[in-house]
Structures are given as C-alpha cells and as structure tokens.
Amino acid sequence: MNIMDMDFDKTNGLIPAIVQDADTKNVLMLGYMNREAFEQTQNSGKVTFFSRSRQQLWTKGETSGNFLLVKDLLVDCDNDTVVVLVEPAGPACHTGARSCFDLQTEHKDLGLLLATLYELIESRERDRPEGSYTTYLFNHGLDKILKKVGEESAETIIAAKNEDGARLTSEVADLVYHLLVLLVARGVSLDEVREELAKRRKVKAFESK
Numbered sequence: 001m002n003i004m005d006m007d008f009d010k011t012n013g014l015i016p017a018i019v020q021d022a023d024t025k026n027v028l029m030l031g032y033m034n035r036e037a038f039e040q041t042q043n044s045g046k047v048t049f050f051s052r053s054r055q056q057l058w059t060k061g062e063t064s065g066n067f068l069l070v071k072d073l074l075v076d077c078d079n080d081t082v083v084v085l086v087e088p089a090g091p092a093c094h095t096g097a098r099s100c101f102d103l104q105t106e107h108k109d110l111g112l113l114l115a116t117l118y119e120l121i122e123s124r125e126r127d128r129p130e131g132s133y134t135t136y137l138f139n140h141g142l143d144k145i146l147k148k149v150g151e152e153s154a155e156t157i158i159a160a161k162n163e164d165g166a167r168l169t170s171e172v173a174d175l176v177y178h179l180l181v182l183l184v185a186r187g188v189s190l191d192e193v194r195e196e197l198a199k200r201r202k203v204k205a206f207e208s209k
Contacts, residue, residue, distance in 0.1 A: 005075065005079055006035070006038060006075065006079050006080070006082075007078065007079040007080045008034065008035050008080075010078070010080045011080050013034050013035070014032040014033065014034055014050060014052070015032065015033055015034075015038070015080050015081055015082060016030060016031075016032060016081050016082075017030070017031045017032060017033045017038075017041075017047070017049065017081075017082050017083075017084055018030055018081070018082070018083045018084065019031065019047060019060075019068055019084045019086055019092065020083055020084065020085055020086070021085075021086065021087075021088060022071040022072065022085040022086055022087055023087070023191070024111065024112065024115075026098075026099055026112065027099065027101055028068070028086070028088060028092035028093075028098070028099045028100065028101075029060075029092045029093065029099070029100040029101075030100070031047070031049035031050075031060075032049060032050055032052060033048070033049055033050055033082065034050040036050070036057060037049055037050045037057050038082070040057065040059075041070060041073070041084070042070075042073065044059070045069060045070050046059050046060070046061065046067045046068065046069060046070065047059070047060050047067075047068035047070060047084055047086060048060070060092070061089060061090070064090065064094075065089070065090060066088065066089055066090030066091055066092065067088075067089045067090075068084070068086040068087075068088055068089070068092065069086055069087040069088075069089060070084060070085070070086055071085045071086055071087055072084075072085040073085070090119055090123070091116075091119065098112060098115070098116050098119075114176075114180070114190060115190060117177070117180055118180050118183070118184065118189075118190050120134075121134055121180055121181055121184045122184050124138065125138050125184055125185070134181060137178075137181055138181075138185065142185055142186075145178070145181055145182050145185050146182070148178045148181075149175070149178045149179060149182055152171065152174045152175040152178050153175060155171045155174070155175075156168070156171040156172055156174075156175050158171075159171040159172075
C-alpha cells in the first residue's frame with residue numbers, strides 16, 4: 001500500500017485506525033495515525049499511533065510488551081480510514097482486557113476466553129510472579145504439570161460417573177486450565193490445535209460423502 005494514496009489532509013493530518021484481530025475479527029481498539037505513524041506501522045510491522053494527548057508517536061506495546069503485529073492494512077474507499085489486521089501479542093487494552101470494546105465479551109465467547117487465558121498463562125511462564133499457582137507449576141517443571149493433567153483427568157472421569165453436573169463442569173474447567181498450561185510449557189499454540197481440529201473436520205466431511 002502506497003502511503004501517498006492516503007488522504008491525511010481531509011482529516012487534519014490524522015486518520016482513524018481501527019485495530020482488528022486478524023483471526024477472530026474482533027475489534028481490539030481505535031487509535032489515530034498521522035503520516036509518520038502510518039509509515040512506521042508499515043515499515044516496522046508493529047502498530048504505531050499518534051498520541052493526541054502527548055502529541056507524539058507511540059508504538060503499542062513499547063512499555064507492556066503487548067505489541068500488535070501487523071498482518072494487513074485495509075483502507076476505506078475515501079482513503080481516510082484504515083483497518084489494521086493484527087496478531088496481538090497480549091491484551092490490547094490498558095486494563096488488561098483483550099479488547100477495549102465490550103470488556104465482558106471475552107467471558108461470553110469460549111474461544112476468546114481460552115485465548116485470553118492462554119495469554120495469561122504465557123505471561124506467568126515469562127514473568128513468574130510470586131504467589132501464582134501457575135508460576136508454581138512452571139517452577140516445578142513438566143513432570144509436575146503432567147501429573148496435574150493426569151489427576152484432573154481422573155477427577156473428571158469420576159465426576160462424569162455421578163449425577164452432579166456442577167461438579168463435572170468444575171472438573172472439566174480444571175482439566176482445560178491444566179491442558180493450557182501444558183500447551184504453553186511445550187510451546188504449542190491454540191492456533192495449532194484449532195488447525196488440527198479443522199483438518200479432522202474436513203476429513204470427516206469428506207468421508208461422509
């Protein structure tokens with residue numbers, strides 16, 4: 001995309017930049033770019049805005065590490081607004097939420113919730129804050145994590161044999177959490193799991209014909 005195609009003059013030097021998750025298509029945040037911020041975003045591959053309050057450029061994640069990695073830039077028909085498709089390297093909102101919009105959405109959407117939890121577990125592995133149970137698991141290594149996965153699997157099976165649906169739900173949630181810890185420990189992403197499931201679904205559809 002040629003920066004010369006953008007019409008910065010129409011909007012007094014600043015264009016709205018809508019940041020959207022390239023995978024989920026959820027809107028993460030809205031910022032503004034001047035010509036320099038737009039060009040830096042293109043060249044660096046990390047979303048850079050122009051701060052209207054500080055009157056300077058700022059790259060999202062330069063302090064927190066939660067960069068927005070550019071996958072594509074889409075310009076509207078008037079060349080005065082851009083949609084930035086990104087791969088977020090952490091929460092987009094300064095509150096710690098995945099998105100600045102509808103902060104409760106991630107709790108209603110299982111996929112978003114799993115992605116948010118995975119990112120939180122990643123941060124625990126990286127930062128190892130004291131007092132965190134997840135930190136405890138990582139500090140004790142893979143064997144400890146595998147033992148917990150085994151224990152939670154057994155408890156899920158036992159709960160499934162009983163009539164208490166709430167207990168089964170609780171045990172499944174524990175198992176899913178520990179499986180996410182295991183994925184992070186082994187460097188396996190949720191995208192890889194999703195792709196494997198999608199592959200199996202396609203094979204299943206083919207076999208049913």
